[in-house]
Amino acid sequence: MTRNTPSETEPTDFIREIIREDLRTGKFGGRVHTRFPPEPNGYLHIGHAKSICLNFGVAEEFGGLCNLRFDDTNPVKEEAEYVEAIKRDVHWLGYDWGEREFYASDYFEQLYQYAVQLIKLGKAYVCDLTPEQIREYRGTLTEPGRESPYRNRSVEENLELFERMRAGEFPDGSRTLRAKIDMASGNLNMRDPVIYRILHATHHRTGDAWCIYPMYDFAHSLSDSIERITHSLCTLEFEDHRPLYEWFQEQLGVYRSQQIEFARLNLTYTILSKRKLIRLVQEGHVSGWDDPRMPTLSGMRRRGYTPQAIRDFCGRIGVAKTNSVVDVALLEYCLRQDLNKRAPRVMGVLEPLRVVIENYPEGQVEMVEAINNPEDESMGTRQVPFSRVLYIERDDFREDPPRKYFRLAPGREVRLRYAYFIKCVDVIKDPETGEVVELRCTYDPETRGGYAPDGRKVRGTIHWVSAQHAHDAEVRLYDRLFNKPNPAEVEEGQDFTANLNPNSLQVLTGCKVEPSLAGAEPGSIYQFERKGYFCVDVLDSTPEHLVFNRTVSLRDTWKKIEKSLQQQRKR
């Protein structure tokens, strides 16, 4: 049985099963309505992509809708910049929320009225305990809490106090509104949780209209209800919040949504904690949220990742309740798979070694035809100039070739892709350092186009660029940001930054690329044959100074062979 492509496949996971069942029983009147609820306090990353693909994907599959809702209930951490970045990223991934762009802050007045209603129901009270006292009264994981001395204030007093909280009569932290539930509950979330706190802070959308702000549990449950969300999908750590989520809707007698939790994404060699990502940015370990090494969607976009690759990945990792760590190799596989189909091939020499073809006429230039993408004939061909002096990859020559190495070496013949067979006849070295600075080769004019009329075979085919036609380029080689599969695993007294890979960025200048790249569009992606996929940097590349980001290397079988040869030698 062959695997269906993601679009044909009907994803099956416990959430979709629940939804199918709900549809069958008519639980939500046959409706499916989800939401993606980011807090605008940072940039979206690949972990969010999982949630986005789930929420929007599920809605699409079942003929429902998915809202974009900003969970902006904490003005001290949130900024409008993040809102814009988040919208850009969701769109880039290929999802559309239509007119349904909502904000928890849109509901502040209604949420306030809900709180008033709760007070009237005798289900909420204003508490004067300090934050420290609240903590003490909460008890511990194994011991019950104690009731606040303010727990039994009258409805009238609570109403008046809450109104005065809103009016700004009290300083930050002096009072809270709390739900009156059960201080002895084994679930700490039910021990009279705070639902409103005083925060004299300017909100990015409501400005100074409010000085009290609702807490997540309250705002989220009721925002879902207001939007008539049917299935509220969130991550595992909110599992013990579900009773509270349901409590608010039940007490207020409002629309009941169903919260379902799934495991968040973890990736090897990657950190996906907003708190830690923001540190990388603030401490300058990376150039910003969109540094191509970042697992943020903006970083990945700049790196050359495609939305299709990310969506394919999200479809393959599945949705379950088990804590898990996905191998980053799967992400890279999805990337290569997508890029292989769409990226035009081109020749670029990263670390140039000069080659002179001794028997090729000086001053002569001829054009050879090259295929733009062997995976897609419709992408056509192009003409590439060939001449007497060329650059090849320094790594494609070995003075003393190891076993199984079938590229260029003294006396050996290789094929220059799409051009001629050449043979190395001499090696020029720097007399001081002994470094190889130039190769003298001869070519066989009979092999034009790369075919030998006598049928002789060469093992190696290497890429090249004509020296006089080459364009200079800067190439940024990215590697994983962290050295350890689990970057959080550190010695005593260290933090995750100790696992930062010091070689995660290597900048190469003086790289030589074929002339067709002269007008390369920022953001466009090419395969440098035999090397990898490279994307024109959107920020730093100019026609005069080309800058390429290595998106991902090609699978490198030779590297494996060489490695195992070295290991054999050690034994």
Next chain:
RNA sequence: UGGGGGAUAGUUUAAUCGGCAGAACACCUGACUCUGGAUCAGGCAGUUGGGGUUCGAAUCCCUGUCCCCCAGCCA
């Protein structure tokens, strides 16, 4: 004697009422190849332990073990 959740190849996941444990990635072979790419063929490899029920258990029962989350006026 707090509450909640979870355990299937190295990794991520399937398995409808209890009916042959199936895929993908990774790894290893080989074929093919003007990219040591891509593609194709094959291989390695699994039900958390112990009992029980049953013709038959990943699935049901009993009993262990291990892992994750929760004591923000963050989300």
